[in-house]
Amino acid sequence: MTRYMRQDPELTRRKFINVAMGTTVGVGALSLLSIVGGVKPADTLTPEKRLPAKGDVLVYADAAKNGAPVALADIKEGQVVYAFPKGKVGGADVVKNGLARNQLIIAKFAEGQIKAPTDLAGTDQGIVVYSRQCMHLGCAVEVKAYPSKNLQEAAVCPCHGGVYDMTQGARVADGPPPAPLAQIPIKVIGGQVVAQGTFLSLPYDITEAEFASQKKELEKA
Numbered sequence: 069m070t071r072y073m074r075q076d077p078e079l080t081r082r083k084f085i086n087v088a089m090g091t092t093v094g095v096g097a098l099s100l101l102s103i104v105g106g107v108k109p110a111d112t113l114t115p116e117k118r119l120p121a122k123g124d125v126l127v128y129a130d131a132a133k134n135g136a137p138v139a140l141a142d143i144k145e146g147q148v149v150y151a152f153p154k155g156k157v158g159g160a161d162v163v164k165n166g167l168a169r170n171q172l173i174i175a176k177f178a179e180g181q182i183k184a185p186t187d188l189a190g191t192d193q194g195i196v197v198y199s200r201q202c203m204h205l206g207c208a209v210e211v212k213a214y215p216s217k218n219l220q221e222a223a224v225c226p227c228h229g230g231v232y233d234m235t236q237g238a239r240v241a242d243g244p245p246p247a248p249l250a251q252i253p254i255k256v257i258g259g260q261v262v263a264q265g266t267f268l269s270l271p272y273d274i275t276e277a278e279f280a281s282q283k284k285e286l287e288k289a
């Protein structure tokens with residue numbers, strides 16, 4: 069299983085507060101509002117920070133595998149593979165590994181184990197895919213058993229104990245996260261896992277307005 073460097077949420081929060089305070093003093097409340105409520109259109113983002121999109125192939129997050137597509141045969145029941153989406157941005161192939169929310173968990177479950185509220189149409193051959201970034205303060209979750217909630221395979225956050233049930237739409241089973249992990253609809257095509265769209269719900273660290281705006285850009289592409 070690939071190890072992953074997590075963000076320090078305290079540092080991120082402190083940095084945000086420092087920036088916000090400095091901006092208020094130096095430039096005034098209007099500028100602060102633009103930081104808090106502004107919409108970052110997709111074309112201002114570098115390609116590797118774009119949202120996953122329909123047609124993106126999921127590739128190993130493990131640097132040693134050098135962006136190779138995750139093979140169906142490598143996804144075993146009871147194990148997970150960590151991946152990034154790889155797709156065309158402006159005509160070039162890009163691994164979208166520039167933001168933590170784009171690191172994905174590919175999990176495989178036995179027939180019939182995946183249940184609502186998972187978007188079942190977005191699963192294929194027992195495979196379901198979620199963002200790996202915790203919805204509380206953005207740490208990277210680890211997939212393991214969580215016996216106290218009777219979960220064989222849960223996404224568990226090492227920072228404050230958030231627990232997500234990956235068989236039920238990554239619903240919050242324990243701890244402080246305010247929302248489920250964001251699912252990505254996929255299909256298995258030619259032995260590879262291919263995104264059929266972007267996140268089905270708001271992932272971490274993006275506003276509703278930014279998400280809507282970036283989704284609109286994807287539709288135009």
Ligand code: FES
Nearest residue numbers: 202204205225230
């Ligand atoms: S960052 Fe707090 S529970 Fe995940």
